[in-house]
Amino acid sequence: xxxxxxxxxxxxxxxxxxxxxxxxxxxxxxxxxxxxxxxxxxxxxxxxxxxxxxxxxxxxxxxxxxxxxxxxxxxxxxxxxxxxxxxxxxxxxxxxxxxxxxxxxxxxxxxxxxxxxxxxxxxxxxxxxxxxxxxxxxxxxxxxxxxxxxxxxxxxxxxxxxxxxxxxxxxxxxxxxxxxxxxxxxxxxxxxxxxxxxxxxxxxxxxxxxxxxxxxxxxxxxxxxxxxxxxxxxxxxxxxxxxxxxxxxxxxxxxxxxxxxxxxxxxxxxxxxxxxxxxxxxxxxxxxxx
Numbered sequence: 001x002x003x004x005x006x007x008x009x010x011x012x013x014x015x016x017x018x019x020x021x022x023x024x025x026x027x028x029x030x031x032x033x034x035x036x037x038x039x040x041x042x043x044x045x046x047x048x049x050x051x052x053x054x055x056x057x058x059x060x061x062x063x064x065x066x067x068x069x070x071x072x073x074x075x076x077x078x079x080x081x082x083x084x085x086x087x088x089x090x091x092x093x094x095x096x097x098x099x100x101x102x103x104x105x106x107x108x109x110x111x112x113x114x115x116x117x118x119x120x121x122x123x124x125x126x127x128x129x130x131x132x133x134x135x136x137x138x139x140x141x142x143x144x145x146x147x148x149x150x151x152x153x154x155x156x157x158x159x160x161x162x163x164x165x166x167x168x169x170x171x172x173x174x175x176x177x178x179x180x181x182x183x184x185x186x187x188x189x190x191x192x193x194x195x196x197x198x199x200x201x202x203x204x205x206x207x208x209x210x211x212x213x214x215x216x217x218x219x220x221x222x223x224x225x226x227x228x229x230x231x232x233x234x235x236x237x238x239x240x241x242x243x244x245x246x247x248x249x250x251x252x253x254x255x256x257x258x259x260x261x262x263x264x265x266x267x268x269x270x271x272x273x274x275x276x277x278x279x280x281x282x283x284x285x286x287x288x289x290x
Contacts, residue, residue: 035090037074044068045090048076091228092257095287097192098127098135098152101250101262103221103235105197106164106188108154109135115287125150139170146172146180162188167201177208182217193225203239215241229254233262243271250281259286 036044036058046060056073058066079090096115097107109115109129116126125139127150137150148170155163169181184201199219206212221235231254236247250264262283269277 033079034076035079036068036076038068038072039074040072041074043089045079045085086225086228089228092254094192094223094225094231094252095254095258095260096252096285097195097223100197100221100223100233100235101264101281101283103197103199103219103237104152104164104166104184104186105195105221105223106154106162106186107192107195108133108152108156108162108164113287115285117283117285119281119283121284139168145174146170148180160190164188172205178206180205184217193231194223196220196222213242215239219247223252233264245269248278248281258288259284 032047033045034048036046036048036056038044044058044060044066046058046066049057049059049065051057051070053070055070056068056076058068060066085091096117098105098109099117102119109127111129111132113129114126116124118124123139123141125137127135127137129135133154133156135152138148139150140147148168150166150168152164152166157163164186165184166186167181167183170179172178172180180203182201182203184199186197186199188195188197190196197220199217199221201217202214203217204212204214217237217239219235219237221233223231223233225231231252233250233252234248235250236245238245246266246268248264248266250262250266253261253263255261262281262285264281265278266281267278
């Protein structure tokens with residue numbers, strides 16, 4: 001009789017554990033697309049089929065099944081539909097798709113997003129996403145001149161085409177009563193990771209005692225994500241009224257999902273000049289979490 005009771009208790013315990021494990025395995029009936037990271041820093045993309053205290057079973061994107069001991073799993077995070085992949089591996093998105101080195105794209109900032117850009121560590125600009133379509137900002141230098149305010153409103157046409165309108169207005173110098181500004185329109189084709197932007201507008205500068213001047217402005221810019229930590233960018237500005245052009249290629253090095261460094265070599269020239277000098281451009285941008 002004693003042996004029968006022990007056998008019944010063992011059978012009940014095994015049945016209870018099995019049921020509990022079955023329930024736990026069904027806790028992820030539809031996990032969606034996830035990335036599973038292991039303690040050895042390997043990453044796998046797919047959907048979780050089952051998960052319990054012993055192992056995690058995962059169906060990879062190529063259809064193969066993967067079984068990983070639970071103790072080897074470092075983390076499991078769900079991926080959004082907009083996740084960007086390079087060679088089948090998910091990477092963090094471009095933290096600053098609303099701007100190239102300086103030229104704005106038509107792509108809007110996220111609502112509540114804030115970023116600060118520094119050029120050479122001397123000039124600074126801060127931008128704030130007021131809504132999903134509208135952003136404002138300010139720019140100045142360590143000398144507090146010039147000082148300018150900026151604004152941009154974006155209109156999404158479809159998944160790969162966006163229009164934007166905006167401008168910049170400010171003052172130059174201490175008590176010189178010189179003001180400047182630019183109004184522009186921009187069209188961007190592509191995604192946040194791979195795109196091209198054409199922009200056109202009108203720039204002006206007014207001085208109280210010396211009059212002023214104005215000129216049409218055109219720019220062509222682009223960005224192509226090359227790897228997890230690198231993009232190739234470029235932008236070229238042209239002022240047809242005075243025959244001046246400037247711009248060139250640039251690399252964006254992604255430090256992490258919040259910050260990046262921009263390095264480039266730009267050229268500045270004008271019609272009738274013998275040559276165009278090349279100058280390095282260096283910038284750093286930090287995005288604050290919402």
